[in-house]
Amino acid sequence: MNEDYYDLLGVSREASTDEIKKAYRKLARTLHPDVNPDPEAAEKFKRVSQAYETLANTDKRRQYDMGGGPGMGGFPGGGGAGFDFNDIFDMFAGASGMRGRSQGPVPRQRRGGDVLRRVRIELRDVVFGTEEQVTFRTAELCERCEGSCCEPGTSPTRCTACSGSGHVQRVAQSLLGQMVTMAPCPTCDGHGDVIEQPCTGCSGHGRRAAERTVTVRIPSGVENGTRIQLRGEGETGEAGGPSGDLFVELSVTDHDVFDRDGDDLVTTVAVPMTTAALGATIPLETFDGTQELDVRPGAQPGEEITLKGLGVTPLRRERRGDIRVVLDVDVPTSLSDEERELLEQFAALRGDETTRRSTSHGGPFRKLRDRLRDL
Template sequence: MADHYEVLGVERDASPEDIKKAYRRLARQLHPDVNPGEDASEKFKLVTHAYDVLSDPEQRRRYDMGGDQSPFGGGGAAGFGGFSDIFETFFGGAQGGGGGRGPRPRSRRERGQDALVRVTLQLGDVVFGTHRDLEVDTAVLCETCQGACTQPGTSEVTCDICHGSGHVQRTVRSLLGNVVTSQPCTVCHGHGTTIPYPCGTCQGQGRVRARRTVSVDIPAGVESGLRLQLPGSGEVGPAGGPNGDLYLEITVEAHDAFSREGDDLVATLEVSMPDAILGATTTIESLDGSVDLEVRPGVQSGDVLTIKGRGITPLRGSQRGDLKVGVHVVTPTRLDHKERALIEEFAKRTKDPGPRLAEHQQGMFSKFRDRFRH
């Protein structure tokens, strides 16, 4: 491998600024856009690699340890031959011998990232399930190159620096002998190949950003905060890699009349005092149509009327919950003279002893709530 200092044309004690100036000068001369010759392209790659190493203080320090300035000179390996063999075996780099096991080049194809879409549903959607066509901004396969990353009619070429391995090895002399180090090739970025003519549509990525439609059937029984996973519906990976997953995060909007308790729907029915005393039949609008409801005579505030099978279908089940309607008896606040006289007469006839504490400790509102849960 050519000496990096000689490639850049600088002394070994050159300052970082001198190295940068030398690289810029050579890059302007050898860049493929200015000098299209094959020999110039090869030199440009060597110049770029040399600059990558010498512009990094740590890489330059390691490189200098293995150069002519090494304090152990050329005889270091002879004095520590046994250790040298051990290190070369472990680090996979005995030169010219059985060092075939090195790091493999990194594939350009990678799995795409997952995507998250928030979906807002009505309570009726939760009862029956629903279908949605979702517009998603994501990465899709490039139609021009079909994930190949290259212009049609061209292909990747083996990297001239690492010769397809994706890594560059250097032997560093140390007190323990020769140590072979390996690092990703800075020219092909560890892929082992380069793309001389990248696809103009995707800029060599194999994918482009686009808006696409995802059709999804959302099952009944979902609730706010739940995430549904759609495998393979996320963005396509680089170089046409496999798609990630799409996650739907559910939010259920509040309903004016109904709320959810597990698989049941609950609501409150306001009943006038005469209807509470005498009983009545009424029709209410549930989430799946009209339903008749009978209010028995003498119903009390807090009583719950149950309508079977008009609740929510469970997420992993088929039998729907119930519709539970809590009764709230409405006491009139404005009475004319005749109405008040009738009520007073009714009170005398019932011989009601008047307001008193209930014999149990449970309040009316907690009783009302608990009845919904049973």
């Protein structure tokens, strides 16, 4: 068949030798007669192998690209440069799941899975740190067999099918000759031994379902979304294998008064206009109790007052942040007749009425219009 070798392997004409080799190995895994008994697959495998032998060899590829045609390569296995019989053997030996002849039996012990739990905490807990009890369903070591998977007083026996090696050899004839592959022993599932009397408490798994409660220490200064890892506190592994880890993800609840800004706590306090003008000492409830907030006479809207060392303690540090209080001056929107009269007297004493008089006479725009009229 007059097929294009590059199209047959599914690579571009600029493909490197490694890319050609990778494409060939991928096709061979599905087309090789030991894997696919379909006669059409076997025929295509021949053509794919011929394309690989040609394109994997620098000289043959050059001749092919110059118009030598697809029929020049010959059937693989004749010792042509670029074709390695060991590639095929390694590929199918690896496909069985075994690493090689020297690999021993697969241990029954497996690491347990990790567990993730989410915990909601208050802003106060972020400031000082806290402890939380986390309860969850998981797998724990079977007390009856202590992870051996066997009934007490019994033990696994050596697998006679694989002589304890955990794997068996399979020999098959192929177009490339005799193929020897390695596969897990179907009798013992690759473990090399057989449990003839599984533990009745855990059905031979070495662990059983249980509910656990773990105390989690939450340090101060954590952020929303912080994950705390507790090694070995997760799911117990199969057959007494090592336990997984417990991950606790923190969610910080919004506070009614304070917002967090780094290590500082920020809040806004509304003060009457008169308090801002005259100054006063007002109480402020904090996580450290009631604190006195000194508002200086003449305080302006947006002005900040700092209470040192009453904020959040950062992780792995001792110095706490501050509390920053932003003043919001409350200007009355409605006045009684008496209040209006008193404010007008106050404005007159300060000379604030001058602004009203200049506005009533037209202000700067009136003067500008008068100058333009005189030109």
